Amino acid sequence: MEHTLNKVFQGFYKDSVALMRLSRDLAEMAGVNEAALMMGSPSNKQILKDAGLLADDGAAAEGGDLILAVRAIDASAAQNAANAIEPQIKSQTRTTTGDTVWQPQTIRAAAKANPDANLALISVPGEFAAAEARKAISRGLHVMMFSDNVSIEDEISLKTQALEQNVLMMGPDCGTAILEGVPLAFANNVTRGDVGIVGASGTGIQEVTSLISNNGGGISHAIGVGGRDLKDEIGGISTLMGIDRLDDDAETKHIVLISKPPGKDVLPRVMKRIKQSPKPFTVCFIGATDLNLPANATAARTLKDAAQTALGGKEFEEKISSNTSSLGGRTKIRGLYSGGTLAAETQVILLDAGLEVASNAAVPGAKNLTDDGDAHQIIDLGDDQFTQGRPHPMIDPEIRKEPLADALADNNVGVILIDIVIGYGAHPDLAGQLADMLSGMQGENDPIIIASVTGTEQDPQVRSSQISALQAAGIHVAGSNADAAIAALDMLGINS
Amino acid sequence: MTSDTDQSSLLGGKLSVINVGLDKFATELADHDVPVVHLDWKPPAGGDPELAALLSKMGT
Amino acid sequence: MELIEKANKEAIRRMLGAEPVLIDVVPAGEIVPDLKDKMILHAGPPVEWNHMCGPMQGAIAGITVFEGWADDLEQAASMAAGGGITFDANHHHDAVGPMTGMTTVSQPMLVVENRTTGNRAYCAINEGLGKVMRFGGNDAEVLNRLAWIRDVLGPAMGKALRDMGGIELKPLIARGLSMGDEMHQRNVACSGLVLRAIAAAMAKISDDSTALSEALAFISANDQFHLNIAMAMGKAIMDPVRDIKGSSIITAMSRNGTDFGIRVSGTGDEWFTAPVEMPEGLYFAGYTEADANPDMGDSTIVETIGLGGFAMGASPAVAGFVGAGAASEAANYTHRMSEICAAENPEWTIPSMDYLGVPSGIDVRLVVDSGIAPTINTGIAHREPGIGQVGAGVVRAPMACFEQAVRRLAEKVGIS
Numbered sequence: 025m026e027h028t029l030n031k032v033f034q035g036f037y038k039d040s041v042a043l044m045r046l047s048r049d050l051a052e053m054a055g056v057n058e059a060a061l062m063m064g065s066p067s068n069k070q071i072l073k074d075a076g077l078l079a080d081d082g083a084a085a086e087g088g089d090l091i092l093a094v095r096a097i098d099a100s101a102a103q104n105a106a107n108a109i110e111p112q113i114k115s116q117t118r119t120t121t122g123d124t125v126w127q128p129q130t131i132r133a134a135a136k137a138n139p140d141a142n143l144a145l146i147s148v149p150g151e152f153a154a155a156e157a158r159k160a161i162s163r164g165l166h167v168m169m170f171s172d173n174v175s176i177e178d179e180i181s182l183k184t185q186a187l188e189q190n191v192l193m194m195g196p197d198c199g200t201a202i203l204e205g206v207p208l209a210f211a212n213n214v215t216r217g218d219v220g221i222v223g224a225s226g227t228g229i230q231e232v233t234s235l236i237s238n239n240g241g242g243i244s245h246a247i248g249v250g251g252r253d254l255k256d257e258i259g260g261i262s263t264l265m266g267i268d269r270l271d272d273d274a275e276t277k278h279i280v281l282i283s284k285p286p287g288k289d290v291l292p293r294v295m296k297r298i299k300q301s302p303k304p305f306t307v308c309f310i311g312a313t314d315l316n317l318p319a320n321a322t323a324a325r326t327l328k329d330a331a332q333t334a335l336g337g338k339e340f341e342e343k344i345s346s347n348t349s350s351l352g353g354r355t356k357i358r359g360l361y362s363g364g365t366l367a368a369e370t371q372v373i374l375l376d377a378g379l380e381v382a383s384n385a386a387v388p389g390a391k392n393l394t395d396d397g398d399a400h401q402i403i404d405l406g407d408d409q410f411t412q413g414r415p416h417p418m419i420d421p422e423i424r425k426e427p428l429a430d431a432l433a434d435n436n437v438g439v440i441l442i443d444i445v446i447g448y449g450a451h452p453d454l455a456g457q458l459a460d461m462l463s464g465m466q467g468e469n470d471p472i473i474i475a476s477v478t479g480t481e482q483d484p485q486v487r488s489s490q491i492s493a494l495q496a497a498g499i500h501v502a503g504s505n506a507d508a509a510i511a512a513l514d515m516l517g518i519n520s
Numbered sequence: 521m522t523s524d525t526d527q528s529s530l531l532g533g534k535l536s537v538i539n540v541g542l543d544k545f546a547t548e549l550a551d552h553d554v555p556v557v558h559l560d561w562k563p564p565a566g567g568d569p570e571l572a573a574l575l576s577k578m579g580t
Numbered sequence: 581m582e583l584i585e586k587a588n589k590e591a592i593r594r595m596l597g598a599e600p601v602l603i604d605v606v607p608a609g610e611i612v613p614d615l616k617d618k619m620i621l622h623a624g625p626p627v628e629w630n631h632m633c634g635p636m637q638g639a640i641a642g643i644t645v646f647e648g649w650a651d652d653l654e655q656a657a658s659m660a661a662g663g664g665i666t667f668d669a670n671h672h673h674d675a676v677g678p679m680t681g682m683t684t685v686s687q688p689m690l691v692v693e694n695r696t697t698g699n700r701a702y703c704a705i706n707e708g709l710g711k712v713m714r715f716g717g718n719d720a721e722v723l724n725r726l727a728w729i730r731d732v733l734g735p736a737m738g739k740a741l742r743d744m745g746g747i748e749l750k751p752l753i754a755r756g757l758s759m760g761d762e763m764h765q766r767n768v769a770c771s772g773l774v775l776r777a778i779a780a781a782m783a784k785i786s787d788d789s790t791a792l793s794e795a796l797a798f799i800s801a802n803d804q805f806h807l808n809i810a811m812a813m814g815k816a817i818m819d820p821v822r823d824i825k826g827s828s829i830i831t832a833m834s835r836n837g838t839d840f841g842i843r844v845s846g847t848g849d850e851w852f853t854a855p856v857e858m859p860e861g862l863y864f865a866g867y868t869e870a871d872a873n874p875d876m877g878d879s880t881i882v883e884t885i886g887l888g889g890f891a892m893g894a895s896p897a898v899a900g901f902v903g904a905g906a907a908s909e910a911a912n913y914t915h916r917m918s919e920i921c922a923a924e925n926p927e928w929t930i931p932s933m934d935y936l937g938v939p940s941g942i943d944v945r946l947v948v949d950s951g952i953a954p955t956i957n958t959g960i961a962h963r964e965p966g967i968g969q970v971g972a973g974v975v976r977a978p979m980a981c982f983e984q985a986v987r988r989l990a991e992k993v994g995i996s
Contacts, residue, residue, distance in 0.1 A: 035562075035566070035951075037561070037562045037563060039541060039542050039543065063563065063567065064567065065563075065567065065569070086566065086567055086568070087563055087566065087567025087568055087569065088562065088563050088566045088567030088568075088951070089567070126911070126912045126915045126916070127557075127558065127559065127560035128557060128559055128560065128915075128919065129559060129560045129561065129562060129916070129919055129950050129951075129952060130559070130580075130919050130946070130949070130950045131538060131540065131559065132580070132919065132946070133915075133918065133919040134538045134557045134559055135538065136918075137557065138536065138538070138555070138557050140533065140534070140536045140555065141536045141537065141538050141555075141557065142531045142533050142535065142536055143531060143535060143536070143537045143538070144537070144538045144539075144540060145537050145538070145539045145540065145541070145545055145549075146540045146541055147539075147540065147541030147542040147545060148540055148541040148561060148563075149563075151569040152563055152564055152569060152572055154573070154576070155564055155572045155573055155575070155576035156540050156564070156576075158576040158577075159576060159580055160538070160540075162579065165538065166531055170541070170542075170545075171541070192531075203530060203531060203535055204530060204531065204534065204535045206535050206549070206552050206554050207548075207552075208545070208549075209545060245530050247530075269530050270530075273530055448548050449544070449545070449548070562950075562951055563951075564949045564950070564951070565948055565949055565951070565983075566948075566951050566979060566983075571948065571983065571986070571987075572949065574986070574987070574990055574995065574996075575945055575948060575949045575986065576949075577581065577990075577995050578581050578584060578828070578945050578986070578989070578990060578993070578995055579581040579582075579584055579585060579945070580945045580946055580949040
C-alpha cells in the first residue's frame with residue numbers, strides 16, 4: 025500500500041537549491057512516487073500537503089526544521105529511500121573562503137569581522153530576505169537581493185531606508201548585476217567598457233551586456249533594481265539612485281535603462297532625471313509606446329536595439345538560413361522562454377509584425393494565454409506557475425520538458441523559439457541538456473526550433489560551444505533573441 | 521560608512537561581499553578574487569518569520 | 581531602533597565603567613537586605629518547595645539543620661514543605677549563590693562593592709569540590725565545614741580585607757584571563773592570585789597560627805575558591821544596569837534546577853523562564869548522564885558579564901574539561917558568543933585571540949535572531965541530594981525565555 029513518510033531534522037538548515045537537488049535524487053529512488061525536502065515553514069508545509077506529502081511528523085515541524093517527505097509504493101520502500109538519502113543530507117558542503125574554521129552566522133558579525141565589506145548578496149528564502157536586507161542596509165552595506173517572494177510593502181520600506189542611508193537596494197528579485205567588473209549572481213563575463221546599465225530585468229541586462237560585449241563594446245557597471253522598481257508604488261527609487269551613481273561614475277559614458285513600461289507617475293520623474301544628466305541615454309522600456317524622451321535619450325524598441333544604440337547605432341546582423349519547405353502548413357510560433365524579458369522582446373517583435381500574440385506574461389497589446397484563441401503563444405517558464413517549489417529554468421531546464429513536448433506535438437506550431445541563457449549561476453550545459461531532451465521526443469515533420477544563446481565566450485559554458493551543441497542537434501541558432509524572432513517570422517513567410 | 525562615496529568607484533570601495541544564502545555565489549565571487557564572507561546562515565528567530573520581522577524592526 | 585541602541589550604549593557604559601572591589605566578609609544576617617530568620621535564599625528564579633529538584637531540597641534540609649531551625653533532616657524537610665520557611669531568590673536580595681545557592685542569616689558573605697555606583701553584592705564562600713552543600717550535600721562533614729567557614733575563615737577574611745583596604749577585582753580578572761582562567765569552570769589562576777593578595781594581611785591580623793594555617797590551606801586547596809568572588813563581582817557589575825528604558829541587554833541569567841530564568845534591562849525585574857536543559861559534558865569516573873541533575877545555580881552571572889563560556893578562548897584547557905571539543909576550538913566559542921553581544925571589554929582581553937576583548941553585554945535581540953544561545957560552562961550535580969559534583973559540561977540556555985523577553989521588550993518600546 026502506498027505510504028507517506030516524513031522525517032524531521034530539528035534546527036537543520038540547508039539552502040533551497042541543495043534541497044531541490046536532494047529532492048530530485050530522492051524522487052528517483054526505487055519505489056518512490058513523490059518526494060521533497062523542504063524547510064518546515066508554513067508555506068512549505070502547505071506545498072507538501074497539497075502534494076500529498078505531509079504526514080503528522082512533518083506537520084509538527086517548525087520553520088527552522090528540515091522535513092524529508094517521501095511517498096512510496098509501500099512503507100519499506102519509503103524507509104529505504106529515506107535511509108539512503110540521509111547521509112547526503114548530513115554531509116556538509118561548507119565553503120570557507122578564509123582560513124579560519126569560524127564562519128559568522130549573522131550579517132552583524134560578518135560586517136564586524138570584515139570592515140571593508142560593502143555589499144550583501146542575499147539569496148535566502150523570501151520570507152526572511154527582507155529582515156536580512158534591513159540588517160545589511162542599517163550597517164551601510166549595499167544590497168543585492170536575489171530572493172523573490174518579498175512583499176511590495178517590504179520592498180518600499182527597504183528602498184526608502186536605502187535612500188536614507190545612501191546605499192543601493194538592488195532587488196528583490198534581482199537576478200543580475202555587474203559591479204566593478206565583477207558579475208554577480210546570474211551574470212555574464214563581459215568586457216569592461218563605458219556603457220552603464222540600470223535594469224529592472226535580469227535576462228534583459230544579460231542580453232544587452234552580452235550583445236554589447238560580443239560586438240566590440242564594454243560595460244562599466246550594470247545595476248539591477250528588481251522587476252517592480254518602476255511601478256508607481258515603489259517610485260523608481262533604485263533606478264533613480266542607480267542613474268545618480270552612473271552619472272557620477274567617470275568610467276560611464278553612456279547609460280542604458282531596461283525595464284517593462286514604468287508606472288504613469290514614475291515615468292515623468294525618470295524623464296526629468298534623464299534630462300538633468302550630461303550623458304547620453306538609451307531607454308528600452310519593452311512594450312512601451314509614445315515615450316516622450318528628452319533630447320539626450322534615444323528609445324530602443326528591443327534589447328538588440330538598445331545594445332546597437334549604446335554602441336552608437338552599430339548594426340549587428342547575423343542572418344540565419346531560412347527553409348520553409350518543411351513547415352507543412354503549420355503557421356504558429358511557440359516561444360518557450362526561461363528569460364521573462366526575452367519573452368517580452370519576442371512579443372514586441374511579433375506584435376510589430378502585426379501578429380496576434382498571447383502570453384502568460386503579456387506585454388501591452390498581447391493577450392493573456394487563457395483567452396488566446398489561435399494567437400502565437402510566448403510562454404515565460406520563469407513565471408511562478410512553473411517555479412513554485414522548483415528552481416528557475418535557468419538552473420533546472422527540466423521545466424521546459426513538458427511544454428516542449430506539447431509544442432512538438434501541436435500540429436499548428438511551425439516554429440519553436442527557445443532562449444539559452446548562460447553565464448554564472450546558470451546550468452553548466454543547457455545546450456547539451458536540451459539536445460538530450462529532444463533526442464527522445466522528435467519525430468517526422470517536427471516544427472523548426474530556433475534558439476539564441478545569451479552570453480559570451482568568457483562565460484564558464486563558452487557561448488560558441490553551446491552554439492555548436494545546439495546546431496549538432498539540428499537547432500537553428502540566431503545571433504540574438506531578436507534575430508531568432510525575426511528568423512521565425514521569415515520562416516513563416518511573414519514580413520517583419 | 522559609505523555616504524561619502526569615493527568617486528573612483530561605484531560602491532565607494534573595492535567590491536567586498538557578505539554572502540547570505542546560496543554558497544555557489546560565494547564560490548564564484550572567490551573565483552574572481554573578490555573578498556567574500558559566506559555566512560553560516562540559519563533562518564532567523566528559529567524559522568519564525570513573524571518574530572524575525574519583529575526583531576529586524578527592533579534593529580538587529 | 582534608536583531608543584534601544586542608545587539604551588544599550590548606556591548599559592555598556594555602566595558595565596564597562598564598573599569598579600568592583602572585594603571589601604569584606606560579613607554574616608548574611610547583618611548585611612543582606614530583608615533577609616530574616618527562617619528565610620532561605622536560593623539560586624535561580626523564584627521556585628516553590630514542591631517544584632524544587634532533589635539537590636535543592638537536600639540543601640534546604642541541610643541548611644535548616646545548620647541554622648538550628650530543625651533537629652534533623654527529616655524534620656527540616658517537613659518544616660520546609662509545611663510553609664515554616666520563607667523562600668526567595670538570591671537575586672532579589674543583592675545576592676547570588678552557586679548551584680543550589682543557599683543563603684541564610686548566619687553564613688559569611690563575600691562583599692563586593694562597585695565603587696563607580698556604590699552598590700554592593702553578596703555571595704557565600706566557596707566550600708570546595710566534592711560533597712558540599714551547593715551540590716545538595718547535607719551530612720555532618722558538610723555541616724561542620726560550613727560551621728568552620730562561619731566561625732573561623734569568614735571572620736578572618738573579613739578582618740584581613742578591611743585591614744588591607746580590599747582587593748580590586750578588575751585587574752585581577754584581567755591577569756586571570758591571561759593565565760588561562762575563564763572564571764566559571766577554571767578559577768585556578770584567580771584563586772592563586774586572591775591567595776597571594778590576601779595572605780600577608782591574614783597573617784598580620786591573626787593571633788592563632790593554627791587557624792591561620794588552616795585558613796590558608798583551605799584556600800590553597802580549592803581551585804574554585806575564586807568562583808564565588810567572581811559571582812559577587814558579576815552581580816555588583818550588573819545590578820546598576822537594571823531598568824534602563826529600552827535596553828535589550830541581559831542583566832541576569834540564572835537557574836534553580838527546574839527553570840532557567842533571565843532578566844533584561846528594559847523589562848525591569850521581570851523573570852522570563854523556561855524549563856532548564858541538561859548539561860552535556862564529561863563525567864567523573866563512575867558517573868554517567870543518568871546521574872545528572874538539570875543545570876542549576878546563579879553562577880551564570882559570570883557569563884552575563886562576558887566570562888565563563890564567553891571567555892572560552894582564554895581557557896583552552898576548559899574546552900577539553902567541559903567536553904566542548906578540542907582545545908583549538910575554544911576560540912570559536914568566544915567568536916560565536918561575540919555574535920550575540922553588544923560590545924567587547926577592552927580591559928579583559930584574550931592574549932591568544934590577538935587581545936580580543938571578552939564579548940560583553942548579551943543582547944537578547946541578537947540571541948533570538950541568530951538562534952545562538954549563550955554557552956554556559958557548568959558543573960554537573962548528582963540528581964540525588966548529598967552526593968555532590970559528578971562532572972562538568974556545557975549547557976545552552978533555553979531559547980524560549982529569550983523569545984518571551986524579546987516580545988515583552990517589543991511591547992514596552994511600542995513595536996509590533
